[in-house]
Amino acid sequence: xxxxxxxxxxxxxxxxxxxxxxxxxxxxxxxxxxxxxxxxxxxxxxxxxxxxxxxxxxxxxxxxxxxxxxxxxxxxxxxxxxxxxxxxxxxxxxxxxxxxxxx
Numbered sequence: 001x002x003x004x005x006x007x008x009x010x011x012x013x014x015x016x017x018x019x020x021x022x023x024x025x026x027x028x029x030x031x032x033x034x035x036x037x038x039x040x041x042x043x044x045x046x047x048x049x050x051x052x053x054x055x056x057x058x059x060x061x062x063x064x065x066x067x068x069x070x071x072x073x074x075x076x077x078x079x080x081x082x083x084x085x086x087x088x089x090x091x092x093x094x095x096x097x098x099x100x101x102x103x
Contacts, residue, residue: 026093
């Protein structure tokens with residue numbers, strides 16, 4: 001976790017410096033979100049997610065048995081939310097970059 005105790009208030013910084021600090025923080029958040037998304041993707045595709053003790057329908061002599069995975073939808077929802085956050089942070093970073101360019 002970052003320690004901002006020694007960071008001067010943004011109002012005391014030059015506009016360019018404060019914009020650079022904000023942009024760096026946005027890039028850091030985007031990178032952390034991308035790491036989380038990769039971890040979720042890995043968890044969804046890992047062998048650990050497959051039930052080991054579930055008997056297949058062939059073993060039971062029936063094709064009417066369906067095994068429901070109650071974890072994947074939660075991961076998919078979390079991944080979608082993170083993707084939305086990542087897109088919004090990217091948009092904020094883009095707007096911040098545009099505001100630094102003189103019109």
